[in-house]
Amino acid sequence: MSAGKAEPAEPGLPKGQGIRQSMSDLHIWAGLLVGWILYAMFLTGTVSYFRDETSQWMRPELPAQHQPPDSAEVAERVAATLATVAAASSQWSIGLPTERSNIASAFWRNPQAQGRRAFQSGTFDPATGQALQVRETKGGDFFFRFHFDLHYMSPLWGRWIAGFCAMFMLVAIISGVITHKKIFIDFFTFRWGKGQRSWLDAHNMLSVFGLPFHFMITYSGLVTLMLMYMPWGSDAAFKTPVERQAMTSQMSAFVPAGKPTGTKAPMVPVADVVRQAQERWGRDNIERVTINNPGDAAARIVVVRGEAGRVSVSPQYLLFDGVTGKLVEAKDKVGPAAETRGVLYALHLGRFADTVTRWLYFLVSLAGTAMVGTGLVMWTVKRRARLPDPDKPYFGFRLVERLNIASIAGLPVAMAAFLWSNRLLPQGLAQRAEWEIHLFFIVWALMLAHAVLRPARRAWVEQLTLGAALLVLLPVLNAITTQRPLWRSIAEGDWVFAGYELGLWALAALLATLAVRTARHRPRARPVRKTAPAAQPSAAAAVGEGA
Amino acid sequence: MTHLALFMLCLAGFAALALGMERTQEDLFGRALTSATVRRLRVAGWVVLLAALACAVRAQGWSLGLVSYSGHTSLAAGVVFGALVLYGRLKPSR
Numbered sequence: 165m166s167a168g169k170a171e172p173a174e175p176g177l178p179k180g181q182g183i184r185q186s187m188s189d190l191h192i193w194a195g196l197l198v199g200w201i202l203y204a205m206f207l208t209g210t211v212s213y214f215r216d217e218t219s220q221w222m223r224p225e226l227p228a229q230h231q232p233p234d235s236a237e238v239a240e241r242v243a244a245t246l247a248t249v250a251a252a253s254s255q256w257s258i259g260l261p262t263e264r265s266n267i268a269s270a271f272w273r274n275p276q277a278q279g280r281r282a283f284q285s286g287t288f289d290p291a292t293g294q295a296l297q298v299r300e301t302k303g304g305d306f307f308f309r310f311h312f313d314l315h316y317m318s319p320l321w322g323r324w325i326a327g328f329c330a331m332f333m334l335v336a337i338i339s340g341v342i343t344h345k346k347i348f349i350d351f352f353t354f355r356w357g358k359g360q361r362s363w364l365d366a367h368n369m370l371s372v373f374g375l376p377f378h379f380m381i382t383y384s385g386l387v388t389l390m391l392m393y394m395p396w397g398s399d400a401a402f403k404t405p406v407e408r409q410a411m412t413s414q415m416s417a418f419v420p421a422g423k424p425t426g427t428k429a430p431m432v433p434v435a436d437v438v439r440q441a442q443e444r445w446g447r448d449n450i451e452r453v454t455i456n457n458p459g460d461a462a463a464r465i466v467v468v469r470g471e472a473g474r475v476s477v478s479p480q481y482l483l484f485d486g487v488t489g490k491l492v493e494a495k496d497k498v499g500p501a502a503e504t505r506g507v508l509y510a511l512h513l514g515r516f517a518d519t520v521t522r523w524l525y526f527l528v529s530l531a532g533t534a535m536v537g538t539g540l541v542m543w544t545v546k547r548r549a550r551l552p553d554p555d556k557p558y559f560g561f562r563l564v565e566r567l568n569i570a571s572i573a574g575l576p577v578a579m580a581a582f583l584w585s586n587r588l589l590p591q592g593l594a595q596r597a598e599w600e601i602h603l604f605f606i607v608w609a610l611m612l613a614h615a616v617l618r619p620a621r622r623a624w625v626e627q628l629t630l631g632a633a634l635l636v637l638l639p640v641l642n643a644i645t646t647q648r649p650l651w652r653s654i655a656e657g658d659w660v661f662a663g664y665e666l667g668l669w670a671l672a673a674l675l676a677t678l679a680v681r682t683a684r685h686r687p688r689a690r691p692v693r694k695t696a697p698a699a700q701p702s703a704a705a706a707v708g709e710g711a
Numbered sequence: 712m713t714h715l716a717l718f719m720l721c722l723a724g725f726a727a728l729a730l731g732m733e734r735t736q737e738d739l740f741g742r743a744l745t746s747a748t749v750r751r752l753r754v755a756g757w758v759v760l761l762a763a764l765a766c767a768v769r770a771q772g773w774s775l776g777l778v779s780y781s782g783h784t785s786l787a788a789g790v791v792f793g794a795l796v797l798y799g800r801l802k803p804s805r
Binding site: 351352353354356369373374376377380473474475476507511516517520521524525527528531 | 714728729732734735774775778779781782783784785786788789791792795796799800
């Protein structure tokens with residue numbers, strides 16, 4: 165955090181030092197205040213770069229997908245199902261499988277309901293178009309939603325909290341760069357086994373190498389929800405419903421259903437219009453097909469372009485007459501302001517990325533998680549050296565220390581428990597998908613209790629070990645409970661399953677390394693504070709939960 | 712292929728920049744290099760990094776190119792850093 169000089173600035177120091185000192189305080193306290201939530205947002209956000217792969221792994225009944233099915237046919241099949249289950253609906257919207265996702269999803273407007281319940285949703289088997297008959301799970305969507313909605317509260321509250329934390333993160337990044345003016349001079353410097361100095365080097369390294377990413381991800385994260393955080397500009401500029409709809413259409417491919425005529429009319433086959441879009445954008449680059457007023461003379465079909473290969477989420481779609489199949493409107497660009505938002509949004513999500521770029525996103529984002537984690541740990545490492553009595557730290561110190569354990573080591577345990585519950589909960593359990601999530605939070609709460617009850621260092625070692633064990637055993641559990649053991653996945657070239665489980669092992673190795681290092685760590689010189697208050701800070705700083 | 716080339720260029724660039732730092736030279740060679748060599752290493756490092764940027768933009772366009780360039784520089788710097796740390800750890804046992 166601070167460049168090793170956190171003593172209050174003395175009066176009469178040069179101005180530069182004063183600014184760096186105040187920036188250091190800002191960095192420390194802004195970082196600490198939101199550090200735990202930021203860590204959770206960062207870690208769950210990081211694994212969300214493999215959101216579709218997580219979802220695939222959590223639905224092992226669905227066969228491995230070597231090539232995505234033809235979107236035109238899938239759209240046709242799901243539309244046929246919706247025509248029976250949602251016949252009276254004024255709007256169906258079908259999310260199509262992609263190279264990474266092997267399910268179709270849909271939501272449709274429920275004519276009998278208003279407000280939040282106005283939409284129903286479901287998941288569908290691309291091969292049959294029927295509702296998915298596999299274990300109920302939220303899959304990777306849970307981590308994705310959690311990283312900005314949190315849970316057990318209205319998404320609105322979650323997003324305000326997430327935005328507050330992201331704003332502090334931005335403050336911490338900028339004040340951090342000013343505080344550690346030496347980070348660019350100390351580039352590539354790591355002083356091993358020097359206690360606080362080593363933590364600082366590691367923290368700097370994790371921050372600086374990924375600095376463009378960390379800044380981008382925080383800023384663009386705020387941009388994704390900017391109209392919620394700061395609605396006043398758009399509220400003042402766009403007042404009538406028509407104006408508001410014009411603004412929305414710059415950001416979203418959602419086309420509201422117009423008034424139906426009331427006259428029935430046969431629909432053009434959905435597959436035919438999707439094929440027209442495929443000719444324009446490529447076979448596997450269709451994201452969504454929305455059908456407004458199906459079966460009515462005023463039916464409209466909107467085919468939305470996928471995000472592969474373009475760094476923007478700005479809407480690009482083709483609007484067809486649902487009865488004649490004629491192209492009514494082709495939307496392929498938006499205004500510059502909307503496009504800026506579209507680009508930043510896409511940069512945050514990284515959905516355009518090819519496999520290599522996705523791994524780069526994942527790794528640098530993981531470094532960002534570690535940056536937040538090392539920052540949190542440093543707060544205690546630095547203060548432990550100055551404790552009057554290291555055996556009886558003051559309340560604030562204990563609080564930070566225990567919360568650090570429960571978040572940094574406890575969250576990975578809870579996330580692994582979420583995957584375990586996916587394999588172990590019985591198939592027919594009522595609200596099975598919700599119970600997977602409940603178990604995640606129950607295990608996390610247990611980790612907090614454990615962190616409070618155990619001595620700090622033991623708690624670190626035990627939770628890191630537990631996390632590593634849970635992750636290592638997940639492929640074993642999968643081999644026992646499904647027909648898709650790791651060796652078969654590798655033999656059959658199913659790289660989603662194989663890659664996922666090898667990735668779990670890599671993360672397990674990371675946690676195990678941290679556990680071993682923490683267990684082996686021996687403070688070299690425990691300072692005898694009561695007799696020698698001026699003990700060497702560098703030696704004292706080594707008394708950490710260091711890893 | 713583009714990704715591999717990009718990564719190797721970034722790796723070479725950061726390796727040259729790291730070698731251009733006195734602390735690294737002390738660790739690796741036990742002495743500081745001449746200032747002429749240091750200057751050449753630094754220029755080479757920056758030129759190679761800029762060349763990598765040019766490659767990225769040429770091959771993938773500005774938007775995708777900048778994104779993957781940013782990822783490759785982060786990873787390459789991390790790898791150079793890791794190699795230096797590892798070297799420092801292994802050296803005393805020789």
